[in-house]
Amino acid sequence: MNQRILHVLEFDKIKEMVKSQAASSLGQEKAAALHPSTDLAEVITWQNETDEAMSVLRLKGNVPLGGIFNIKPHIKRTVIGGMLHPQECLDVASTISGGKQFKHFIEAMEEPTLPILRELIADIVPLNELERSIKSCIDDHGHVMDGASEKLRGIRSNIRTNESRVRDKLDSYTKSKAKMLSDAIVTIRNDRYVLPVKQEYRGAIGGIVHDQSASGATLFMEPQAVVELNNQLQEARVQEKNEVERILYELSAKIAEDEDFLYQNVEVLTQIDFMFARARLGQSMRAAMPKMNDQGIIKMKQARHPLIPEDEVVANDIEIGESFTSIVITGPNTGGKTVTLKMVGLCTLMAQSGLQVPALDGCELAVFSNVFADIGDEQSIEQSLSTFSSHMTNIVDILKQVDDRALVLFDELGAGTDPQEGAALAMSILDEVVHRGARIIATTHYPELKAYGFNRKGVVNASVEFDVQTLRPTYRLLLGVPGRSNAFEISRRLGLEERVIETAKEQIGTDSKSVENMIASLEDSRRGAEKDYEQAHQILLEAENLKREIESQWEQFEQKRDQLYQKAEQKAEKAVQKAKEEAEVVVSELRKMKHDASLKEHEWIEARKMLDEAQPQLKNTKGKQKTKQADTTKTLQAGDEVTLLTLNQNGTVLKQISDKEYEIQVGIMKVKAKRKDLQFVKRKEPLVEKPMATVKGSTYHVKTELDLRGERYEDALMQLEKYVDDALLAGYPRVSIIHGKGTGALRTGVQNFAKKHSHIKSYRAGGMNEGGSGVTVLEFK
Structure with missing residues (x-):
């Protein structure tokens, strides 16, 4: 897209905001190169990446992306045989560790599925051996440790020994010859230990002068007695430097061996950091993921300008691309028309860059091949162009490129010239762009354009609301309602005499009066509709609250009912168990008396079986089943098979005791039962004589x-x-x-x-x- 358009819509400020959210210089570089895409599939992929990162932030609050550095220059230097400094080696190890830490973080997450991030982290190579090699040689402060090699350990031990010997020797001077010294201390000059000797005692001390004070009164001398010790110390330090360089060359060579893997890790971590930078920006804006399309459809509810603080900006609904393709916004100056234009343009660029937009969930935006904008006074003194000429130069360029996949934003179309000619030119330009199928949002002051939307298919009027009572704009966008001049109402509020106002009204034409009356009628209708909507919305909220309350009470009722059923079942089960235990005792006593041959074994077994079957099968109904009711319309007679509902057992009618009571044979037991507790099953068929063997x-x-x-x-x-x-x-x-x-x-x-x-x-x-x-x-x- 045209770089000038990105500048006019202040897209560079959005890039800076993304850059500030990046955790590393890698992500910052990626954010600085952010540019809208015109490919729908690519935009959808970017949006899915941002949304996935946003899901992780919602669940975890933050992600471990610290300790990641841009190590690409380091890798390149090692490949050509260069030696890295300790801190550079440490940056490589830290980046390897940061990649592993993030990989483990994502792998530990069970929900959500995170397909994009999981695919990315699969390309992160741990490189544990290289990380261990670096960290075993260099500490967290970038210092090569003694344990990096046995030789270095020995050299440094020798250095410490020599330093101790030099200091001991010089300390003896500070005690025995303190009066010859400016200060009884041991100091260093040119990497050699020296003493601050007074000028007059130079010969008494003897040795090499390495420096002197500004006044010349103090000489920093290396006594002859420690020259050899200092020489040995310097030699050890040279050995140390050489060994440290050898170790760093060795580490650099190992880094060069893993060049491809390191570059791969850096690329993956750059992409991940950039994803989360976009997600953090969306989180800070309370933004939503837009559904993208290539049909030029824009739908946003409560959309806000991304660069205006949330406590100051006025959210607006905007819709274009389905019922109409063009919007003409009219209204007073400083009413918010230009802000609306920039908001739509900037949100479109953000969406095409994979960023979420500050609007309610469910918003929809289009991928345009070009976004054109003619906004603001771009008069150039150097080019000797007037305001009109400057605007017209931009419009000419736009008309050369505009097509049906473009979004065109015109601010004060036709301004800066004769009103009559400017209005005619504005309508002609709009007709041309509408004819080419582009999506258009234009602002204007011309009253002639207020009726433009009523005479053109696919064009709708809009306005920014102005409160006549407070004489201030509300910055609310009203689709379908053209703006009123409000000049007479404002003048009346400011105290202009009614006579003057009425005279002014007589000067305007009939057409203008009709248009103003029409607009006034539309505004009244809108206010009525908004009032009805608020009332309906309030009733809906009350109904939803009532529904939730009823559902809660019903759930409590069902829980209480289930508890009562459970208690009743437990009570019945205990009663049956007690009866069974008593019957068992009786059966046991009878068994002891079974010496009588007439008492058959199968009769005892059958009695025991009947006792087992007498226990009802209790089930937790959870309030879902009702007690089975007997059919009392059927007349019972002796021999009928029935179900005793209280015990859920079948039996046979022996005789009728009264109108409502019967004697029933249930297994070996004879019981009395009410008619309402008996369910007729079948009537015993008459016996048919069969041939006998x-x-x-x-x-x-x-x-x-x-x-x-x-x-x-x-x-x-x-x-x-x-x-x-x-x-x-x-x-x-x-x-x-x-x-x-x-x-x-x-x-x-x-x-x-x-x-x-x-x-x-x-x-x-x-x-x-x-x-x-x-x-x-x-x-x-």
């Missing part, structure tokens, strides 16, 4: 074998006992009991039963043709 002169329905496979142990013994009685009545000499092999428990139960039964003579396992060990054959007496 003849065995030893009598008839009886029974087979010569009993299959117990798949039965429960207790059920199987009940069936076995009943079957043996029937087989004895039928007069069978022997029968086969099929119990299968399985675990052997059922076979053992059958055989134990046979041992105890007084009418069974013997038992044996089945033969090869009888089923083998899966069958037991019983022989009767």
